[in-house]
Amino acid sequence: MIDKLTRKSRADGEQSRERLLLAAMKLFGEQGFSRTSTREIALAAGANVSAISYYFGDKAGLYKAALTDYLPPPQKNIEMFDQPGFTLRQALEGYYAQLLGPLLEGDEAELCLRLWLRELLEPRGVWAEELNTGIRAEHMAFAAVLARHLGVPVDDDVHRLVHACAAFGVHLMMGGDVIKALTPQLLAGPDALRNWIPRLADYAEAIVLAEQQKRQKGAV
Structure with missing residues (x-):
């Protein structure tokens, strides 16, 4: 009986935390951090304000969780395009599959993207942190993949190629x-x-091959 009550309590707690996250994503995305109160978020989530402190510590902790909780670990994304036996085509399809994967999550993805746009406009440090951890790791891993297929070291032109490939999906x-x-x-x-x-x-394969041809002409 106690085990059943414990499991039910955990399930209720997870649902409460999820509701707070979704409400925070929506309100922070629409209004920004400073113009959104914890009371407003709790009301929208049908939860007690004290639950925010319990699950997230404070308003800043909730904001960070709303931005990052739905992001896959960088290594999981990297594994989708960086495998030893992958052809260039497989690597590119894996790259775009992980890049666009969050968009397939529906309403949650749209809320998360709007919140990230708000963070870009009104930065509170979460974007800078993600840029220097997950995004940097994925960029460097993809640069290494493209360099390997081109048979060259990672140089500035390879980095430009990564940014160009990424731009297709980021749009x-x-x-x-x-x-x-x-x-x-x-x-x-x-x-x-x-x-x-x-x-x-x-499209990405075409510009990678164009880069390869440019290098071969330069070598000749």
Whole structure:
């Protein structure tokens, strides 16, 4: 009986924490950190204000959790494109699959992206921290993958290539409102989103091969 009550308590606690996170993502994304109160978040989540202290420590802790709790660990993302036997094509498709993966999570993904945009506009240090940890690790791993397929060391041109490849996917993540306004069918549901992965891999493969040809001409 005690075990059942304990499990129920844990399940209720997880649901309460989840509701607080979702409410925080929405309100912080819409209003920003300073204009959003913990009381407002608790009310939207149907929870007690004290639950914020219990689960997140304080408002800043809740804000950071709202931004980062749904992010996969960097190594998990890297494993999707950096495998010893991968061809260039497999590496590129894996890269875009992990990059666009969060968009397939539906409403939660949209809330998270809007909150990250708010963090970019009104930084509170979470973006800088993520940039210097997860994003840097993924960038360097992808640079190593492209350099390996090109048969060159990682140099500035390889880094430029990584940024160019990333830009294809980042536009879908950060420019979703533009795409929906101009060509809504291209983001109309999970299947439409998945269709982007092989096409982005096509575009990226083309510029990687162009870089390879440029280097070969330079060598000659």
